[in-house]
Amino acid sequence: MAVEFGFNEERYVKLLANLIGETKYLQDNPPKFVPEENRAVKHLLDALQPYTKEKGGLLKVDHVTYVEGRGNLMIEYDNGHEKGTVSFVGSHLDVVPANPDTWEHDPFKLKIEGDKLYGRGTTDCLGHVAMVTELFIQLAEKKPKLKRKIVAVFIAAEESTKIPGVGIDMLLKHGKLDHLKDGPVYWVDTADIHPCIGTASAVMWTLKCHGRLFHSGLPHKGVNSLELAMDAVTYIQKRFYQDYPPHSSEKDYLFADPSTMKPTQIKAAEGRVNQIPPWTEVQGDIRLTPFYNITECLKKLEGYVAELNKNISVLVSGDRGPCSKYDISIADGDFKGELEIIWDGEPFKGVACQLDSVGHTSLREATQSVIGECRPYSITGSLPLVGEMQEAGFDIQICGYGHSSVAHNDNEYCSLSNMKIGLKIFTHILNRFNQ
Numbered sequence: 386m387a388v389e390f391g392f393n394e395e396r397y398v399k400l401l402a403n404l405i406g407e408t409k410y411l412q413d414n415p416p417k418f419v420p421e422e423n424r425a426v427k428h429l430l431d432a433l434q435p436y437t438k439e440k441g442g443l444l445k446v447d448h449v450t451y452v453e454g455r456g457n458l459m460i461e462y463d464n465g466h467e468k469g470t471v472s473f474v475g476s477h478l479d480v481v482p483a484n485p486d487t488w489e490h491d492p493f494k495l496k497i498e499g500d501k502l503y504g505r506g507t508t509d510c511l512g513h514v515a516m517v518t519e520l521f522i523q524l525a526e527k528k529p530k531l532k533r534k535i536v537a538v539f540i541a542a543e544e545s546t547k548i549p550g551v552g553i554d555m556l557l558k559h560g561k562l563d564h565l566k567d568g569p570v571y572w573v574d575t576a577d578i579h580p581c582i583g584t585a586s587a588v589m590w591t592l593k594c595h596g597r598l599f600h601s602g603l604p605h606k607g608v609n610s611l612e613l614a615m616d617a618v619t620y621i622q623k624r625f626y627q628d629y630p631p632h633s634s635e636k637d638y639l640f641a642d643p644s645t646m647k648p649t650q651i652k653a654a655e656g657r658v659n660q661i662p663p664w665t666e667v668q669g670d671i672r673l674t675p676f677y678n679i680t681e682c683l684k685k686l687e688g689y690v691a692e693l694n695k696n697i698s699v700l701v702s703g704d705r706g707p708c709s710k711y712d713i714s715i716a717d718g719d720f721k722g723e724l725e726i727i728w729d730g731e732p733f734k735g736v737a738c739q740l741d742s743v744g745h746t747s748l749r750e751a752t753q754s755v756i757g758e759c760r761p762y763s764i765t766g767s768l769p770l771v772g773e774m775q776e777a778g779f780d781i782q783i784c785g786y787g788h789s790s791v792a793h794n795d796n797e798y799c800s801l802s803n804m805k806i807g808l809k810i811f812t813h814i815l816n817r818f819n820q
Contacts, residue, residue: 387816388531390523392805396432398502401515402495403428405504408511409493413479413544421454422478422541425511429458429518429539436525444525451555452548455541459561462524462535470568471818472536473520473811475768476513477543477552477574480506487795503798508787512799513573514539516786516807523808533568533818543574543769546730553770557777566778569744571814572771575764575785576792578756578806580748582740583638583763584783585672586679586772588732590686592617593725596711598654598663604708606717607661611653612709613722614665616700617693618648624689625671632676638737640763644673646686672765675735675772683728690726697722734772736781737763744780751813755806784810 404425411425412418426448436442443464450456458478483492483505490496492505502512517537524535542551556562575581594614599607631643648669653662671686673679693700697711711722738745752759768783775781786807791797 388527388529388812388819390520390527390808390812392808393519393522394801396522397515397519397804398495398497398801400428400432400518401502401507401512404511404515405493405495405506408480408483408505411478411480411506412482413542414482415545415547418482419548420479420541423450423454423456425478425514426456426458429514432518432522433460436522442525443528444521449556449561452551455551457541457552457556458539460521460537462521462531464528464530466534467532468567469533469818470536470565471533471571471815472538472565472568473517473571473573474536474538474562474565475540475543475553475572475574475771476510476517477540478511478514479542479544480509480511481544481793483795489796492797500800500802501798502801503796505797507799508576508797509792510543510574510787512787512804513785513807516804517573520808520811531815531819535815536565538562546769557770557774562774562779568818569742569747569780569782570774571744571748571811572768572781572783573785574768575783576787576789578786578803579752579760579762580738580745581764581783581785582738582745582761583640583675584736584771585644585674585765585767586677586682586732586735587670587672587767588679588683589668589670589729591727591729592621592667592690593727594665594667595723595725596661596663596665597720598656599661601659601661604661605710605713606715608711608713608720608722609661609709610665610722611662612705613700613711613724614651614667616702617724618667620693620700621686621689622646625686628685629673629677629682632674634676634737635674638763639761640674640765642672642765644671644677645765646671672767673735674765675737679732679734683732687726690724693724697724733767733769734776735767736772736775736783738782739780742780742782744782747814747817748782748784748810750817751810754813755809
C-alpha cells in the first residue's frame with residue numbers, strides 16, 4: 386500500500402518560525418560568531434517529543450553532542466523494517482551571518498509574504514530541517530509499515546569548519562552513520578528542486594608575498610610585494626589552467642563551470658602611498674571538478690610556488706617598468722622576493738553522484754512524477770565531508786528545495802510550495818523503496 390502524506394502548513398510554519406527566531410545565535414563565522422545549535426535542537430525535540438518511543442511512539446531520537454551547546458540530531462522511524470535504510474542527511478542547524486542593516490526586514494524573525502517565507506536560513510538550511518521534521522511527524526502519526534528504516538540526520542557546524550570536531554566529521558568518526566551505507570543517503574542541502582548530480586572539491590588559499598619596504602622615490606632599492614603578488618598569481622593561474630583544463634566528464638554531468646583557481650581578496654602592509662609595500666597577501670579559492678584529485682592539485686600548486694622561489698626573476702617581464710625587479714643587488718645587500726602558499730583548513734572533496742544507483746534513479750523518478758520534469762545539474766559549489774562519505778561507501782545523492790538565488794544573500798527566503806514539493810518527492814521515494 387502506498388504511503389500518502391499531506392502537509393501540515395500550520396505546524397510547519399510554527400516550527401520554522403521558532404527555528405528562525407534562534408538564528409541570531411546560530412550564525413557561524415568564528416571567532417566572531419560561534420553558533421549554539423542546541424537552541425535549534427530544543428525546538429525540534431519539542432516538536433518530536435510526543436512521537437518518541439519514550440512516549441509510546443515509533444521515533445527514536447538521539448541528540449548527539451561533541452562540543453557543549455553544539456548538538457546534532459538523529460531521528461529514526463522503524464515499524465518492523467525488513468532490511469536497509471533510506472536516509473535524509475545534511476540539513477544543518479547553523480546559518481551564515483546576516484547584517485540587519487542591509488535587509489528589508491529583520492533576518493532573525495520569520496516574515497510571511499504569500500508563498501515566500503523570509504528569514505536567515507530559510508533556504509539554507511532550516512527550511513529543509515522543518516520539512517524533514519514534518520515528514521517524520523507524518524510517519525509517526527500514520528505509522529505505515531515500511532520495508533526500510535527511515536533516518537534523518539541534522540548536523541551542526543556546516544557553514545564553517547574553523548572549529549573541528551563538532552558535526553558530521555565526528556558522527557562519521559564515531560560510526561554513528563555506518564548503518565546508512567545500507568541504502569541511499571539523500572543529502573538535503575541544495576536548492577531549486579531538481580537533483581544536483583555533481584559538486585566540486587574546494588579549498589581556500591592565501592599567497593603571502595614578501596618584498597622589501599622602501600621609499601617609492603627610490604624604487605630600485607625596494608621589492609614591490611604588490612606587483613610581485615599580481616605577477617605571481619597570474620603565473621600560478623596560467624600553470625593551473627594548463628594542468629586542469631575542462632574535463633570531458635564535465636559535459637556528462639552538466640557542470641556549468643570547469644575547474645577554477647582565482648583570487649578573491651587582497652591586502653597589503655599599511656603605509657603611505659609613497660612607500661613600496663613590504664608584504665602583500667592574496668586570498669582566493671580553488672574549485673576543482675570531481676574528476677580531478679584535490680590532494681594532487683594542492684601538491685602541484687606548492688610545486689609552482691617552490692619553483693618560483695628558486696627563480697623569482699622569471700616573473701619579471703619588463704611590463705612594469707625597468708625598476709620593478711624581484712631579485713636585486715645593491716650597495717645595501719642582496720634582496721629577493723619570496724612567496725608562501727597557505728591552505729585554509731582541509732579541502733572539501735567533490736562528488737560525482739552514482740547515476741546508475743537505485744538511490745539516484747528513485748530521486749529522478751520521484752522528481753519527474755511530482756513536478757512533471759527532471760533536470761539534473763552540477764555546480765562548482767562544495768559540501769563538507771560528502772566526498773569522503775562517498776569514498777567510504779555511501780550512495781550519496783544530493784537534493785534541495787530552497788532557492789539558490791537567495792542562499793547566503795540578503796532577504797533570503799524559501800517557498801512554502803517548494804517545501805511541499807520536497808515532502809511529496811520524499812514520500813514518492815519511500816513508496817519506491819517499499820515496493
